[in-house]
Amino acid sequence: MTNIREEEILLVEDNPDDLELTLHALRSERLKNFVHVVRDGEEALDFLFCRGSYSHRSFDRPVHLVLLDLKLPKVDGMEVLRALKSDPHTRRIPVIILTSSREEKDLSQGYELGANSYVQKPVDFDGFRAAVRQLGLYWLVINVPPPLPQGQ
Amino acid sequence: MTPPPVPARPSRVQFVSLACGAFVGILGICVLAGWQFDLPAWKSVLPGAVSMKPNTALAFVLAGFSLLLLSPSPVSSWRARAGWLLALLAALISAATLLEYLAGWNLALDEFLFRDAPNAVATGSPGRMALTTALNFLLLGLSLLLIDYEPRKGFRFAEALVLFPLLLSGVSLVEYVHGGPILLALPQYTRMALHTAVAFLLLAVGVLLARPARGFLGEIHGGLVHRMERRVYLALALSLAVLVVIGLISIHNANDSVARSQEVEHTLQVRTQLAGLLLTVQEMETGARGFLLTGDEQYLQPYHKALDEVATRYLSLQSLIADNPAQTARLRQLEPLLRARLEFAQRKVETRRARGFDAALALVAPGEQLMKSIRDIVDQMDAEEARLQAARGQEELDSVARMNLAILLGTGFALGVVAFAGFALHRDFLRRQRAEELLHQLNAESEERARALETANKELEAFTYSVSHDLRAPLRHVDGFSKILEEEFAPHLPAEGQRMIQRIRAGAQQAGHLVDDLLNLSRVSRRELKLQIVGLKTVVEAVVKDLAGELQGRDIEWRVGELPFLECDAALIKQVLLNLLSNAVKYTRPRPKALIEIGACEREGQPAVFVRDNGVGFSMKYADKLFGVFQRLHRAEDFEGTGVGLATVQRIVHKHGGRVWAEAELDKGATFSFTLGRRT
Numbered sequence: 078m079t080n081i082r083e084e085e086i087l088l089v090e091d092n093p094d095d096l097e098l099t100l101h102a103l104r105s106e107r108l109k110n111f112v113h114v115v116r117d118g119e120e121a122l123d124f125l126f127c128r129g130s131y132s133h134r135s136f137d138r139p140v141h142l143v144l145l146d147l148k149l150p151k152v153d154g155m156e157v158l159r160a161l162k163s164d165p166h167t168r169r170i171p172v173i174i175l176t177s178s179r180e181e182k183d184l185s186q187g188y189e190l191g192a193n194s195y196v197q198k199p200v201d202f203d204g205f206r207a208a209v210r211q212l213g214l215y216w217l218v219i220n221v222p223p224p225l226p227q228g229q
Numbered sequence: 230m231t232p233p234p235v236p237a238r239p240s241r242v243q244f245v246s247l248a249c250g251a252f253v254g255i256l257g258i259c260v261l262a263g264w265q266f267d268l269p270a271w272k273s274v275l276p277g278a279v280s281m282k283p284n285t286a287l288a289f290v291l292a293g294f295s296l297l298l299l300s301p302s303p304v305s306s307w308r309a310r311a312g313w314l315l316a317l318l319a320a321l322i323s324a325a326t327l328l329e330y331l332a333g334w335n336l337a338l339d340e341f342l343f344r345d346a347p348n349a350v351a352t353g354s355p356g357r358m359a360l361t362t363a364l365n366f367l368l369l370g371l372s373l374l375l376i377d378y379e380p381r382k383g384f385r386f387a388e389a390l391v392l393f394p395l396l397l398s399g400v401s402l403v404e405y406v407h408g409g410p411i412l413l414a415l416p417q418y419t420r421m422a423l424h425t426a427v428a429f430l431l432l433a434v435g436v437l438l439a440r441p442a443r444g445f446l447g448e449i450h451g452g453l454v455h456r457m458e459r460r461v462y463l464a465l466a467l468s469l470a471v472l473v474v475i476g477l478i479s480i481h482n483a484n485d486s487v488a489r490s491q492e493v494e495h496t497l498q499v500r501t502q503l504a505g506l507l508l509t510v511q512e513m514e515t516g517a518r519g520f521l522l523t524g525d526e527q528y529l530q531p532y533h534k535a536l537d538e539v540a541t542r543y544l545s546l547q548s549l550i551a552d553n554p555a556q557t558a559r560l561r562q563l564e565p566l567l568r569a570r571l572e573f574a575q576r577k578v579e580t581r582r583a584r585g586f587d588a589a590l591a592l593v594a595p596g597e598q599l600m601k602s603i604r605d606i607v608d609q610m611d612a613e614e615a616r617l618q619a620a621r622g623q624e625e626l627d628s629v630a631r632m633n634l635a636i637l638l639g640t641g642f643a644l645g646v647v648a649f650a651g652f653a654l655h656r657d658f659l660r661r662q663r664a665e666e667l668l669h670q671l672n673a674e675s676e677e678r679a680r681a682l683e684t685a686n687k688e689l690e691a692f693t694y695s696v697s698h699d700l701r702a703p704l705r706h707v708d709g710f711s712k713i714l715e716e717e718f719a720p721h722l723p724a725e726g727q728r729m730i731q732r733i734r735a736g737a738q739q740a741g742h743l744v745d746d747l748l749n750l751s752r753v754s755r756r757e758l759k760l761q762i763v764g765l766k767t768v769v770e771a772v773v774k775d776l777a778g779e780l781q782g783r784d785i786e787w788r789v790g791e792l793p794f795l796e797c798d799a800a801l802i803k804q805v806l807l808n809l810l811s812n813a814v815k816y817t818r819p820r821p822k823a824l825i826e827i828g829a830c831e832r833e834g835q836p837a838v839f840v841r842d843n844g845v846g847f848s849m850k851y852a853d854k855l856f857g858v859f860q861r862l863h864r865a866e867d868f869e870g871t872g873v874g875l876a877t878v879q880r881i882v883h884k885h886g887g888r889v890w891a892e893a894e895l896d897k898g899a900t901f902s903f904t905l906g907r908r909t
Contacts, residue, residue: 092702094702095702098709098710179748198705199705200742201708201738202705202708202711202734205709
């Protein structure tokens with residue numbers, strides 16, 4: 078995992094309890110240091126599009142993975158997903174929906190909008206930790222990411 | 230030619246048909262008896278009217294009983310054959326009579342049974358039935374033979390055949406009611422008797438009503454024709470009948486008027502002749518007198534001419550008033566007077582010639598007396614003719630007035646009927662409009678209800694969504710933090726504390742399962758069925774594979790029999806089998822060797838699938854609670870579970886229109902079976 082830099086993973090999560098548990102799980106998989114946390118949809122969009130308080134960021138250093146909750150204040154997860162997938166700068170970033178909901182409506186809308194993966198957070202913490210481990214392993218190690226867009 | 234099966238529906242209408250047949254048959258027998266025992270009232274009904282001929286009566290007996298045999302539908306084969314035979318005989322009798330009429334033959338049929346009266350009323354050929362009667366019998370006989378023949382729906386041949394007899398007998402009856410012939414009075418032919426007309430009417434109606442559920446009647450009765458249309462048809466038929474009656478009355482009255490004006494013409498002729506006679510006598514007198522005075526033979530020319538004319542006019546008058554006995558008597562009185570007057574004139578002329586003027590003049594007095602008598606009688610006759618003329622003129626006026634009244638009343642009636650039909654149509658239109666409005670209203674209401682339902686559904690969805698999202702989150706937190714506590718602070722916790730943490734985690738996880746299962750149940754309820762043909766064997770194999778995690782360390786013998794292909798929702802049926810099989814796996818856990826059997830059988834004509842196990846079973850006492858939500862028959866520490874699985878199974882099966890049930894015995898195992906209400 079030597080090629081993983083800081084801010085490789087964007088975690089979008091509003092619930093502090095969920096946040097802590099997720100970070101705990103990430104920490105135990107030694108992924109925590111690469112995670113940047115945003116607490117609502119607006120902040121997520123600012124971060125991803127390098128604007129607002131994240132205007133110092135650059136598209137040259139895109140995140141490798143977005144872990145997206147659906148129920149978010151201000152701009153909800155589906156809107157974030159839609160914006161992300163309809164912009165050429167951010168379209169290629171893999172998005173994993175990480176949510177409590179397993180409603181068919183959310184599932185189909187998520188995939189419709191281009192989510193790469195949909196994971197329901199299990200109630201069982203062991204299961205959750207296993208899921209996070211597998212996700213990190215798959216998306217950050219096994220999966221070969223797309224090359225940087227030309228001219229960037 | 231076997232009669233097609235018609236649904237038997239003995240009705241009042243058919244009873245009327247039977248009654249018609251019976252009446253006609255019995256009438257025929259009565260008339261035959263009338264011929265046998267020479268009872269004029271039975272032969273002719275009205276005194277002096279035309280009689281029903283013996284062959285007519287015989288044909289009525291045949292046709293009446295034929296109708297009696299053929300009317301009840303469906304007809305058994307022996308009754309049909311007998312009925313057809315009778316109808317055929319009646320048709321043959323009429324056909325032979327028609328042949329007699331048309332070809333002018335005498336087949337010696339007419340007086341075969343009985344001799345007709347030598348001077349029978351309104352009878353063309355003694356004993357022969359009327360031409361119209363023969364025609365009617367031919368058509369009615371055919372209609373009985375073809376009583377069930379319906380070349381296309383809504384058109385029964387017999388119905389068309391009886392229309393003509395219906396019309397003919399109807400017109401005959403109108404003639405009888407009216408008192409005189411109108412249309413059918415051909416003097417050389419026999420007239421239809423009164424009871425013959427009635428019997429034809431009944432026979433035709435009987436044939437019509439014998440099959441009320443078929444043909445045009447069937448259409449009207451119960452078929453496509455709306456109740457409203459029936460009324461309109463009735464109104465039309467009634468108006469038509471009224472118009473026909475008006476037409477007949479008009480024809481009759483026109484004939485009547487012509488006859489009356491001919492009579493008036495006749496009286497005018499009589500009066501002209503009378504006046505002429507008087508004038509001629511006077512001319513003769515004048516001529517004679519001229520000769521008397523002058524002795525000039527020239528004056529005798531008009532005298533001689535008048536003499537000839539008197540005779541001509543007398544004869545002409547005689548023939549003109551031959552139909553009037555009173556006038557004829559007066560004319561007879563006139564004859565000797567005229568003769569005397571002529572003789573007197575002749576005597577005077579001869580006296581003048583032979584003995585000169587004075588002698589002739591002496592003869593004057595008796596001549597004047599005679600002339601006065603002649604003038605009196607001629608005046609009387611003229612007065613009588615004038616009276617007749619006035620009376621006949623009045624009759625003509627009356628006849629026209631009657632005709633006008635008939636046309637007025639008839640037209641008024643027809644108009645009334647049409648107006649009533651129009652009113653009924655209008656009312657029906659309004660009623661339909663109201664019904665439509667009501668329908669609209671109901672539609673609007675049901676739409677509203679549908680909207681309300683949709684709203685409720687959406688609310689429910691929102692509710693389950695938030696349950697799914699918000700209720701699971703805290704449970705997850707409880708479990709997650711307990712786990713972290715357990716892992717990271719275990720050294721600081723006593724064993725009892727660690728056990729408590731285990732209990733907390735178990736509780737949170739159980740609540741999580743509960744939420745998941747409930748969500749699943751509600752999802753199943755809301756889901757629309759996506760039907761396809763599903764091979765259940767494949768599904769069972771897939772489910773067994775999915776259960777692999779639960780099968781570790783277990784010794785289970787699976788017996789999967791032949792399973793049907795069913796039309797169902799593949800995902801839902803998999804859920805059903807998953808729930809049933811995992812139950813079977815769960816409740817056989819205490820068995821060292823579990824046996825789980827899946828097979829198919831037939832229940833109430835539908836394929837049923839069963840899952841049988843040799844597990845702990847349950848008491849059938851609680852069988853009715855088995856499929857309720859949260860209903861459990863085992864303690865949680867013995868068998869884990871949320872009590873939602875079987876409720877989900879039942880909901881899915883019911884959604885498919887099927888049935889699910891269980892048979893079990895405590896400690897012996899359980900069998901769960903279901904059908905899906907569909908077959909492939």
